Amino acid sequence: MTSVARDNLFDSFPQFSFNHRKLGGLIGLERGDDVVQFRGIPFAEITARFRQARVLDSLPQRPFDARKSGPYCPQLSFPFPPYWTGAIPADYPPFSPAPQDEFKCLNVNITVPRSILEDSFKEKVPVLLFIHGGAFVGGSQSIQVAGREIYDAVNLVRAGIARGQPLVVVTCNYRVGPLGFLASKELMAFNKGHNEPVGNYGLHDQRQALEWCHRFIDGFGGDPDNITIQGTSAGGSSAHYLSIFPNRKFRRAILASGTLTGIGPMPLDHQQKLYNAYRCRHSRDNKVFDEVSVALLQSIPVDEMVKPVTDDIYHPLIDGEWIPGATMETTCAIYKDSHAPDLMIGASYFEADLTRMILMDDMTTKKPASDAKMHAKITELISSNGMILSPSTFPTVYPSVISAYNITTAIATPSSQMFEWADFMADLAFRIPPLHIAAHHPANVLVYEIRCKNPYPLWSWSFGRANHAVNDLFLFDPAPDLVPEELRRDHDGNVRQIRAAWLDFCYGKLPWKQVRKEGETLGPVHIFENGAMGRDPETLEEAMGEETAGRWRVVLEANVR
Template sequence: MGGATVALLLAGPVLAAEAPVAQVEQGKVSGVVTDGVAAFKGIPFAAPPVGPLRWRPPQPAAAWTGVRSGTQYGADCMQKPLPGDAAPLGVAPAEDCLYLNVWAPEDTATKPAAKRPVMVWIYGGGFVNGGSSPAVYDGSNFARDGVVLVSFNYRVGRFGFFAHPALTAEAGQGPTGNFGYLDQLAALHWVKRNIAAFGGDPDNVTVFGESAGGVSVHMLLTSPLAKGLFTRGIIQSGAGRERLLPTPPVHAEGDAPSGEKAGVAYAAQHGISDTGASGLAALRALPADTVVDGLNMATMNTPTYAGPMVDGAVVQYAAPVLAYAAGKGADVPVMVGATGADGFFFGGTLDSILAPFGAERDQALALLDPDGTRDVKLIGHRAAGAAMFIEPARYTARLLSAHKSPVYLFRYSYVAESMRKEWWGTPHATEIPFVFDTVKARYGDALTAADAAAAKAAHAYWVAFAKTGKPDPAGLPAWAPFKAGKDERLMEFGAKGPVLEEDPLKARLDLVEKVAEQKSK
């Protein structure tokens, strides 16, 4: 059923009077209205990827009869949750997990043709963790501000990113390996066909994501398979240069790493040596817990897991900036940035931290330790954050500013007042509850008026961008587009509120860029 023929219906007598029912292509789904927001959860956008559908591209979801309840999240995708995750899963994970959620203004029941802007959220988690159910990802406040917010699950870990010679043979000329990315594309196709049922405009879709979700937005910007599925993108801590764990090809000759070699190594650990159809059948018969095999963000650096791969179809470049530098990539408005204390420091000495800077070692130390504290952990975090996320965001902005469409660079440096004695800056992922305006769910009774105001401001910029392609909310500072070599100001979201300014980390990032460019030659 096409989007033009999808209509929103009022509930029948079996449902509560205020409960909306959406007619999507598979059938009718009921939602629940709370404080002016209609929420529909757990809508299948693809068939359960289990049994013979494990390690296959997502297949169409089956139709249903009657009215399906959309009051509860579907299962998040199978994984080993990471203890202490800032966005803990709200439901138990399972292999049957390809569900999405929609939040829309309450009057969508009477205005299905409203054509409101749509935002589609892609969660992070290193491609091994994450889901759409965490409370900080609730889309209610986007809906209250006139946006239709969609979140969805995609396969992670070995369920989402797995290659094997038998899978390559089975796929023929079709894509293989990046099943989690194929899930993302399937969800966006579902949005294109069905979002009009919720009052959303299928021709005004903003994709946004953080960490692995930000990397995913890079994928969508550079993949030919994503053409026409969205109109703008927001990259939050999505890097852009080569990933921390390199992006190997699906297949490689000799000793070069590849997705297939990681898959064969995993199979061998479980007594499966056949690389043909019988071996693949044995792999598909493994229990889900065995496929997880303890994999999460704490254990992901293993030779039996490849993560996203260059497959020539979904992913054509090992690093997104290589595509942008070649003049490739969707020419759409983009916001890109990172947090003030982004990145991960995995330990080491001062010498090991400074070694990559070579002859510029002393300059690097002065830039990373301007106060002369010689705090190795702090210096390490600053170096890691600059290299992993902050400088790549600026480099991405520089390359994308060659497009006709505008690009906007930001840095999120606001720290919740209750955490200022614990954090030296704004850690990775901590901007998310401010962007969603779900800070109450994150900080509870420790939330202050200043925190709430910071969330309202950040949220307003994201909403404005989704509505018009320009982050220009009324009553807040204007945000000029980034122009490489001409106007490289960024929007700093800090304790003083949003401020458009020259980058205070410019010298540090210039040095990091120099090292990165030398490494790439």
């Protein structure tokens, strides 16, 4: 293995020549003298639109140049919040924005301690596979803010080295939007005709990324039998879906601000409406059905195909095979042995930053959407929520719930109390499901809440709050130098807390006790406090306060099976 500077875009960043015992030669990117990154490695191929991907057993070229970002799934612009601006550090590579490519979008980035590649470690180390979010509509592993990749794992890997817990971190791209989650009876027949699983292409892409890692990560120093997966938002929901797929290739999962209970799958009739809308948009003949309509949608230019027919999020399909539904009763029936993965599940204190956006027509003026539109959004969320016992009547027939959230006068006109409804939706989708899941999951479940504050003033919407998906800012910490000086001490404390818990969990340690219910006592819930060490209240009331705990108990009690 040698390091040689090359005259190219990364001419000031030496390459790292590496021979993988199964894949052959790769050219990685040195990130200082302690970390190496291999980027854009294809893990599966897509032979046609709406076909399931197939794991690759080799690289397209040898040596494979793994220094640049790989393509990601075509989508409309899906910008990350513009948290910061500022110069890129001298030791940060000048990554160009990744291109979009429908058929070459399945690739991984692997970030590894250099000492492991140089075989100074005799044992393989744990692996963390991270799944990005984006409402199943957009996003990628290489998404940038002001030239810095949000999910760049270099600083996380360095933190693992410093703690004596070296880690291999893998991030992956997968299909999103209609390319990843469109479903219908026509597509089901199409996939069955090819003897492959039906629909949920994006989830199966993630599953194939895990399969690829299980086959090849040992050549990068990772332990294929000690993989932890983590996702945030739709990525957290994805990690939960993957936990019920057969032949799981991981031991444990971290679900951050997203679960399959809170962001649940939808049945075929819901999915069929979306499919029909795409078909009708691209055909003057409304009688085009079956394989003809599949061929029609396969022929549409990808830039046209990704234009949405709805502003709702995409939901995975209840396929009746691997995804039986959203309730914990149906999902836990999948675990027929003692090998259900341990889960670490949590959300942020201010998840309502996302649900407020969903319920608005204009973020600048904070103008609510129309009552009809808000009703549709609320109905969709409740309909897909596996925690809700009777979605068609919830919360209307539960006066205790309506009173607890102060929406008594706004059932018919939710726009008159938009913020209260946003708080309610945030609790239903993100903050309460971890406790509901803990009551049913057959393995260890650790529950947490993040109160660490977003330190980037440029995004006033969530600055100074523990907003949706804020954990990613602390876990990857891609821009610590752009945190205002007066906030850096707290920020550093937040980063240490999150990373310590994640690393311990990847190493098979339980950083706090699992949730248990003894009589009326429910807890513990770990609290990541802003800048501090965090705390472990034994009860829900101690963790959340009497008012919030009371609200949550009302919701949980209204949905007891």
